Amino acid sequence: MTTSALTHRVRVLAAPGDRHDEILTPAALGFLGHLAAAFGERRRDLLKERRRQALRLASGSPLDFPLVTAAVRADPSWRVAAPAPGLTDRRVEITGPPDRRMTVNALNSGARVWMADFEDATAPTWDNVIGGQLNLRDAIDRRIDFTSDDGKEYRLADRGRLATIVVRPRGWHLDEGHLEFAGGPVPAALVDFGLYFFHCAQRQIDTGHGPYFYLPKLENRYEARLWNDVFVLAQELLGIPRGTIRATVLIETITAAFEMEEILYELREHSSGLNAGRWDYLFSLIKTLGHRTGFLLPDRAKVTMTAPFMRAYTELLVRTCHRRGAHAIGGMAAQVPSKDPAANEAALAKVRLDKEREAEDGFDGSWVAHPGLVPLCREVFDGVLGDRPQQIDRSRDDVAVSAADLLSVRRISGPPTAEGVRANVAVALRYFAAWLRGQGAVALYGLMEDAATAEIARVQIWQWLRHRVVDRETVRRLLDEELAALGAEYPWAPLEEVRALFERNALARELPGFFTPDAYARHLVRNAEPRS
Structure with missing residues (x-):
């Protein structure tokens, strides 16, 4: 050692x-x-x-x-x-x-x-x-x-x-x-x-x-x-x-x-x-x-x-x-x-x-x-x-x-609502935009959200798509609508980067374990020439 x-x-x-x-x-x-x-x-x-x-x-x-x-x-x-x-x-x-x-x-x-x-x-x-x-x-x-x-x-x-x-x-x-x-x-x-x-x-x-x-x-x-x-x-x-x-x-x-x-x-x-x-x-x-x-x-x-x-x-x-x-x-x-x-x-x-x-x-x-x-x-x-x-x-x-008891999820299972699907898309996109700008704790819709919220939002979208309780066309329509709303609300938001981040982490066939490693390597690492 x-x-x-x-x-x-x-x-x-x-x-x-x-x-x-x-x-x-x-x-x-x-x-x-x-x-x-x-x-x-x-x-x-x-x-x-x-x-x-x-x-x-x-x-x-x-x-x-x-x-x-x-x-x-x-x-x-x-x-x-x-x-x-x-x-x-x-x-x-x-x-x-x-x-x-x-x-x-x-x-x-x-x-x-x-x-x-x-x-x-x-x-x-x-x-x-x-x-x-x-x-x-x-x-x-x-x-x-x-x-x-x-x-x-x-x-x-x-x-x-x-x-x-x-x-x-x-x-x-x-x-x-x-x-x-x-x-x-x-x-x-x-x-x-x-x-x-x-x-x-x-x-x-x-x-x-x-x-x-x-x-x-x-x-x-x-x-x-x-x-x-x-x-x-x-x-x-x-x-x-x-x-x-x-x-x-x-x-x-x-x-x-x-x-x-x-x-x-x-x-x-x-x-x-x-x-x-x-x-x-x-x-x-x-x-x-x-x-x-x-x-x-x-x-x-x-x-x-x-x-x-x-x-x-x-x-x-x-x-x-x-x-x-x-x-x-x-x-x-x-x-x-x-x-x-x-x-x-x-x-x-x-x-x-x-x-x-x-x-x-x-x-x-x-x-x-x-x-x-x-x-x-x-x-x-x-x-x-x-x-x-x-x-x-x-x-x-x-x-x-x-x-x-720890796995008794069936007792509360049920289809997602239209409002729930939109909320997950909206929260994930807004959090991604703030995170790419360097902000990790974000007030959204009356709650202080962090990376855990973005994770649950995007994996729920992935799960609903996988089990076909939500169709892909609906999610893509909501994605377009919420990106437009995000751009109007925050003109500084990098919309294409946010879209790509959402698509890689919520719409892919195989679910990434976390959104942060890939997003970090792509967007937050800013290296200069190596020094001691």
Whole structure:
């Protein structure tokens, strides 16, 4: 590992940017080189296994809880690490990209935790990736005050509790095309994790917290084991005590739902719980099993968290976490407060019902996408938790979930509506246009949308076409109409690029696993001459 890291340097292929040299130091790049040398091949092997598993499931292999790990699930003795400083009380968590304005607003929001999202809420332009790292370091150093172009000032509060920072790096499936190691791109997950850990781990320890992470898109226990090994080596290289890192895993793939206990077990000395990532979970269900007629879903708006298979998923998550002493964090409330009183009242009523269900089911906290939702979410969880930091002692031994329960999609299946088809086309196109412009979190039709929304929208179109419940001519007509509307609304939108992106990812015979890798390589990578 050391010899390889010394033989192959990480090279920066992008043009220099403002203050980028503060992040891309020789020592930081050397640290990334160590991680890439140690784990790059394992990561490639795991991605190959993902493809093999997808083919097995496509050919009809059943999906069930693994027999080989039955002993792990049956053993009542093991538990994850105790909650780390700043992660004991997580009743309200806010999410968003680590741009400068969001960093200040999220930290000041009153939420207990801010998930700084380099993944779904960030379009991974090079400036966004490195700018986000700068913003996090500046925030920890309290140097992030600034004034926007319209004269509005953004400053960290002098008093009161700032949210604990938890970073979500990009998933294992993504590359960072602006950094090269051993002739290929550096895994994006290692870039986002490594740069933040290198620059901010000790800074966070000095503030009384630590380097904390959210791990996205894991599909099995082996991918969790890889992250745990990354954590062990990173702490060793920088002289950070083992177990200082804590990570919450998003259970947002259907295969991971069958390995929740195993994932906690692999990360147990670094674990801080699990989160219910609802939109990505539905996206994964369609991507994995959507070729089967038994998994045909109706309009996404009709697939609520009260659907039987979604209830099974969330109740199993709470039971699993509490059995192992871990936090269970609920899903996203994506509503954006409206200036229309009636619309705002209706939106907040939906959020309240959602959060009441989560708190009563045993979740220890939940997500919101907008600072305006923090007080409501806090009020709901205060009503259940009171002065307790969480309700991990609520074991939920009454919950018993089978494989059939997790896969009971037929009970809510139904044909899509005309409004649902149009909504998916409209949302996907508008999100693609914003993402190509470098914006990863977009307010659309009263909701704060990110890449997970675009994914569920485009795979639903693909699934409906595959099963011929929607005809291709209808989708193409809607595509033309919504592109025309998009162009009138946003004259800057690159309509032909947006059209091509939609056609490749929603209308192709074979469904691409994610829209982001191809779109990133085609549109967001901007390399200059290689430099050291």
